[in-house]
Amino acid sequence: MRDVAVIGIGIQRWGELWERSLRDLFVEAALNAIRDAGVERIDSMYVGCMSPGLFIGQEHLGSLLADYLGVCPIPALRVESACASGGMAVRAGFIEVASGLSDIVLVGGVEKMTDVSSGGATYALATAADAEYEVYQGATFPGLYAMVARDYMRRYGLTREQLAQVAVKNHDNGALNPHAQFPSKLSLEAVMTSTMVADPLRLMDCSPITDGAAVAILCPLNMANELSKQPPVKISGVGAATDHIALHDRKDFCEFSATVAACERAYKMAGVGPEQIDFAEVHDCFTIAELCVIEALGFFPRGTAGQATWAGETARTGKKPINTSGGLKSKGHPVGATGVGQIHELVTQLRGAAGARQVPGVKRGLAQNMGGSGGSTVVHILEVV
């Protein structure tokens, strides 16, 4: 397998982007990434998108987006793994470059979520759960994650304040991110008194509905300096894994075992462990998810992530900064784009180009992107060469 590098990244400010369609959003991010890399051709592309069929009545995004980007007849394929679709697109592109089949591969993610009613968005998102055994019984994602939160509180004594601190910390970071949907600080009180969605989760525990896209350009590491003037960032580890799709089939609600399996593979490939990761972007679709995930990644012992968050250990200035971008909570969660947006943040930090939210001296970062209530997960480890 050839070593693979990221040589370009592109995004736009995420939000409720009424004036732009899915194809506009993707092409905008793709052109930004192509310009950033300075490449003159693309050999193949992958698009992560969760449900364009339900959100905008459009499937076949490979053809549509290659067409609108003006790169036909290159191969172009949509991949889908619910909210992990973007990370899976990065993994698919990584494998294609590593295989030797293609040299310059564009990997992107996109979702246009605001063209349906809020009920339509809730229905579309619920298709990431087990339709027959969860959704038809009335489960939605806030409800599923609320059960995880209840179980976690009961077992480990997590307080409501500790949980809220995840949102406070991520908004502290997102307030410094020009691409964030909600770049505003949030007080603990604002989280604690926001509208109840699914007890104990309140509105400010939940990531928002977002339109957006993100794109990265991959190439073989040994061609990076010839193809681009950007300092290459190596993808040193990749891992993906699955778990039972339905929460009720899991042995342990609070152990995200797909994340455990995916990061084990990524750590092994990169030859490092969790202690060698300087910072990470993780899938905080709900505040409780961030706590379970940073334990599954081995950053903190089981049951301690709430205390660690409260103590500031996951803050930008802490010993393991988590979601320097603002995370899904503040940056936004255009589901298919989220995993590529994480890669955008890692590369930005590793280039030392994160401005006011830059973590000094970072050399290695990890991105964890998951689908549904954890039924699929993909992990990437990126590092300065």
Next chain:
Amino acid sequence: MRDVAVIGIGIQRWGELWERSLRDLFVEAALNAIRDAGVERIDSMYVGCMSPGLFIGQEHLGSLLADYLGVCPIPALRVESACASGGMAVRAGFIEVASGLSDIVLVGGVEKMTDVSSGGATYALATAADAEYEVYQGATFPGLYAMVARDYMRRYGLTREQLAQVAVKNHDNGALNPHAQFPSKLSLEAVMTSTMVADPLRLMDCSPITDGAAVAILCPLNMANELSKQPPVKISGVGAATDHIALHDRKDFCEFSATVAACERAYKMAGVGPEQIDFAEVHDCFTIAELCVIEALGFFPRGTAGQATWAGETARTGKKPINTSGGLKSKGHPVGATGVGQIHELVTQLRGAAGARQVPGVKRGLAQNMGGSGGSTVVHILEVV
């Protein structure tokens, strides 16, 4: 890149399978393939499916189907390229094995199309076209392919009888296929007098709405004999390509340029040309599609495929047998499964196991699977080792 072989195939009889759900269909075909290969583990899997969101309200098939197949925590990913989703799953699995990342990769396709009304199926299928510029103006796929047929007739003098002969020939083959949805012979008169759908295309020019799945097991060629008792079939060429998604953006309605580009790549990888292909499975979603495709593949000069079909050259006993399985027309077209179903037929023929429809002495076959009105295409060349 490592050489890749197919060591197992599985399918069920396709049709209107009211008593089985999508997950049942996929797992049935997967277990058949695993049993056929005789493997004891799967390292990774890809699922081609066009629109489970619109057909059954379920996305996240990677997690769902890995779960129901009992193979968690392996990586599992859905890929989508409209009706070419199945072929794209095979290509994705090919790349993963070729890269060295995984050894035993399960690639499958599935679609459950009969759980919505016929209007719902037409809407879901139309999402393979350009929603904003074709579908919202009233275009459906029979209408789009009817325009291709009209243009072809005008330019090349194709007769209605020649076009109908495609369906007659494919039903002659499908009548001998135990997995076919409509395993019955069809007379020229029956095609010519069937209900008009979109002039000049009649009902018997159109592939049906179908439930079904198909699965193949891939591994490195040099491990095939150790992993399986089946004679390995080598995937010697793979090519994928895109074209403008909307028909009105193409320079030439009758030239399927994504098929031209995809087969060029596959021929180059395999080191052969169209004259070295003994037989092929092609994407006859409508009779006119088969004619355009076998010209794009270089089997017949432009404008002559109708005459060649009428003269029996594409019959099972002709010099270039096309769609020995019965094609989409007779075997059925569960869209996401179709491309893997084509691989099932190639492997069956190359093993000499096709029974009454066996083409004697075949050593090399080609599968062509396309999405929409030709906006994406994937081609595989398989051969006896």
